[in-house]
Amino acid sequence: MTTQQCNKCHKRFNVLVKGVCANCNPEAWAKYHNNLTGKSRKK
Numbered sequence: 001m002t003t004q005q006c007n008k009c010h011k012r013f014n015v016l017v018k019g020v021c022a023n024c025n026p027e028a029w030a031k032y033h034n035n036l037t038g039k040s041r042k043k
Helices: 026-037
Strands: none
């Protein structure tokens, strides 16, 4: 499996959201996971 480099921290990850890893952009990842499940929401 190929890895992708995070645009912010430049570490390599298997999966990026919008070119950044979960460590650099937790908000984008939260939205991404909400879209996958369709029902989990922030409290």
